[in-house]
Amino acid sequence: MALSKALSSLAEIETKVEQLTADQADTDFYVLSELVKDYISLIQSVKDTLNERVKLYRVWKDDETTLAKKREAKAKLEQQRKMDKVDQADQEISEWEEKVTKSQESFEEISRNIRKELAFFERQKARDFKATVVNYLQTMMNHQQQLATYWESFVPEAKLIA
DSSP: OHHHHHHHHHHHHHHHHHHHHHHHHHHHHHHHHHHHHHHHHHHHHHHHHHHHHHHHHHHHHHHHHHHHHHHHHHHHHHHTTOHHHHHHHHHHHHHHHHHHHHHHHHHHHHHHHHHHHHHHHHHHHHHHHHHHHHHHHHHHHHHHHHHHHHHHHHHHHHHHTO
8 A cells, every 4th residue: 555655656746847847948948048049139230230330441441542542633633734623623532531531430430339339238148147047047946946845755655665
């Protein structure tokens, strides 16, 4: 009779342990996969932002190259004493100087914003990561404590068959 009751109790505990193990696996998967998914998404956003920064840098440098060519063209016009075209060249140079200034400002602005956002990201994600890991460890600890409770409840049954 004691053996039958112990085996029945053992079967119930095994069912509870199986359910607890499934819950732990779900927690492992969902908590950690959400964290990884968030990081992958953020990394993609950072990559896209840095690509935009590269584009702005290229625009700035292309504008500088065009400005240098305009200045060279003006110098050639002055050497050739084509003063009627020098005024137009001066106007184009002024326009390109403004474009260079604007493109440089755009590049510097996005660079500042990226630095600011990355600093925020580092602080915020460190906190989020810590909170997620602490929550995960607490859940894991609760599962282990529940597991210990299940097995401790079986000890009296096991002693009866000895």
